[in-house]
Amino acid sequence: MSLLEARGIGIAFGGLRALDGVGFAVDPGEVLAIIGPNGAGKTTLFNVVTGLYRAQSGEVRLEGRDVTGLPPHVLAARGLARTFQNLQIFFRMSALENVMVGRHLKERRRLWAELLGLPSVLAENRASRARALELLAFVGLAERAEEPASALPYGALKRLEIARALACEPKVLMLDEPAAGCNPVETEEIDRLILAIARKGTAVVLVEHDMKLVMRISDRVLVLDQGRPLAEGTPQQVRSDPRVIEAYLGRLGLEAAHAAA
């Protein structure tokens, strides 16, 4: 039994089958990359697994329990956290507060205590704050904690989302294009971050276009093409799979690859 398992996921938007019989499984401490050409269904798969979309077929199991179709906040409580390809930042809050929101499930909420500002609530605030500062330091944003999120550059916001997701103490972390739009230096930082997260025992599932990053850090790679699984295996296996090269580069690319070999 894997930690997170998706089986036979299928979803269609209108007449378009965005996903058809897609599945994956990931274990603690493992890094699984999902790659594929644009429109392959990678983000859609993420959205199904994290409860934003409802699949028409298939099932998702987390720690062996069926979690198919549960709303995102319930999945978060079960240990699933994610980031977004197009950033979803709380721009009116500081960087620190963004990560503090990630502590939501770890905070005890009793409305009366909160309204009265009881010492227990203040202690809770301090604890969340301290944990959020640690996480900001972990992603390299400690000095910018008090700045409004709207003042941070793109690369920093990518890492802020990772810190916020980590604040949930997830069992599975799903990263949707964590290095998109980042320069090589920022990409390398994210690279290191992901490996450090996996080393602590968190399962990491990522969608990424940066092939160098994928090849460097993934234990396994799942390739999607037009909503269907195309290949799965170690980075080495996938890289030399003719079907994968064809999907990415077309027939000509395949011939070029043969010629080069």
Place this chain on the structure above:
Amino acid sequence: MAPGTRTKLLVLGALGLVLLLVPLLLPSAFHLRVAALVWINAVAALGLALLMGLAGQVSLGHAGFMGIGAYATALGPKHLGLDPLLSMGAGILLAGALAFLVGRPILRLKGHYLAVATLGLGILVHLVLVSEVPTTGGPDGIQVPRLELFGIRLVGPELWYWITGITLLLAAWLALNLEDSSTGRALRALHDSEIAASVVGVDVARAKLVVFVIAAVYAALAGGLFALFNRFVTPDVAGFLRSIELVTMVVIGGMGSILGAVVGAALLTVLPQALTLFHDYEHAVLGLSIILFMVFLRQGIVPGLAALVTRRRPA
């Protein structure tokens, strides 16, 4: 000290100072009565500011909840022989329960459906108050009995100035505490991104429902206070124009700012009194000043001025 605690003390200190200064500077009964009205409206505006500023939701029928609080306070003693204070408590509970029932299905939906639903609710409450003449007294309004506590009659503008002022101070304290809590952070977060808030575990629909019920309770409390203070209520207290006034108070004062809600309430309560001199132009001047505020201080008075001060301060 966390910055949250410092802001809290600053706001409450400023409010307390104003509360102490007004009777010293303007001791006439008329001024104290206007000030008490300001504090009452500020309580209602404060609740709405939580809903609009924190959660980004709008209620266009908020005066309806004020009306429920006010009429419960008036009708309880008249028809059921209840104590006015007890009736007011029942009215507040009723408003909260109604907000829960209306908000529960509506707030599951994304977008501004709450605005439309509350618009209908406000109109409905007003309609009932106007048409149920045998119970509510209809458009002519209804008398509210004097409040007695331990055999002492609570009368006089000065006493009501302090009752309403201290209620406002307490309401502001509760609101500030809520802002600086897990629920407060969740609300501010979902205002920016409901999706991101939900994937870190925030039950978005529930969080919005909580703040909507709080806002309704604040409005009903304000309505009850108004009834006891004014000792006479008409359906106007629940009218659509009153709802718009409440929203305007929050927007002019500065959305998401506790102090802003009080400043907005002061402006919209005092200005019409000051403008009675130009009776014919009262509404024109009021409308014009709202437009000017929105053009020149778009964030609202309090956040706008705060930004001006920070910008001027040498680095």
